[in-house]
Amino acid sequence: MNRINLITLGVTDIVKSRAFYKGLGFKCYDDTANPPIIFFDNEGTKLELFPLDELVKDIDKNESLKTDRSVFNGITFAMNTKEKHEVDELMLLAESLGGEIVKKPETVFWGGYSGYFKDLDGYYWEVAYADSWEFDDQDMLMIQS
Amino acid sequence: MNRINLITLGVTDIVKSRAFYKGLGFKCYDDTANPPIIFFDNEGTKLELFPLDELVKDIDKNESLKTDRSVFNGITFAMNTKEKHEVDELMLLAESLGGEIVKKPETVFWGGYSGYFKDLDGYYWEVAYADSWEFDDQDMLMIQS
Secondary structure (H helix, E strand, O other): OOEOOEEEEEEOOHHHHHHHHHHHOOOOOOOOOOOOOEEOOOEOOEEEEEEHHHHHHHHOOOOHHHHOOOOOOOEEEEEEEOOHHHHHHHHHHHHHOOOEEEEEEEEOOOOOEEEEEEOOOOOEEEEEEOOOOOEOOOOOEOOOO | OOEOOEEEEEEOOHHHHHHHHHHHOOOOOOOOOOOOOEEOOOEOOEEEEEEHHHHHHHHOOOOHHHHOOOOOOOEEEEEEEOOHHHHHHHHHHHHHOOOEEEEEEEEOOOOOEEEEEEOOOOOEEEEEEOOOOOEOOOOOEOOOO
């Protein structure tokens, strides 16, 4: 794996944050009033906005993370795999290198298969697979227009 | 601006963190014993490692950030411009959209021109220009091999 597919920012007001990043020039096809999630179609790693509460729940159903901002800083990075078994392999690899598995890979509500690990400084990475994703010729996620 | 050029992780041990990310598959040309900074040549936004103390100083010479991890979470994103005047323009744009200027653009020790702002949730962005940078045909930074 030699790519970062997504940067997810946990935000308090997704509509206001969408307007902020659109104002800065980030391309977004979603203009709905109450979006559950926002993907920008930018160059480089795609920027994603997700309500902070939901992001905390995605990592930790018990939401113990929420109480301590020094434990979870609100940002996750994602490596999105093309095969499901790569999720398990990358998680084990991260653990073998000194990372900490925070959430073992499991099938999640949106149909994907996803886990989280922390790097040596406690930064969060999601490793995820979904049937529906499409990748460009640089193995980067394609955002639907 | 419709891109994220760099993700910088403030790390406590840059050599160990380099080994961690190389182990995960991230390509790195720098194998020196005491690197001041590390750039990976990955797909998408380039991953950068920088000592956390140095990153804090880069944002805030007074280092008041360091004392409160809920104020600065250790991660910055960078938009790297092709023209110096774009730095000032983007900083003012971010402010007009409700962002907060944390460090006004100034010429910095490595020869670039750089400032920082916070988005609506307090996430840090650097806006920077340097003569020496080269960009690919998608306006993404090229990392020297």
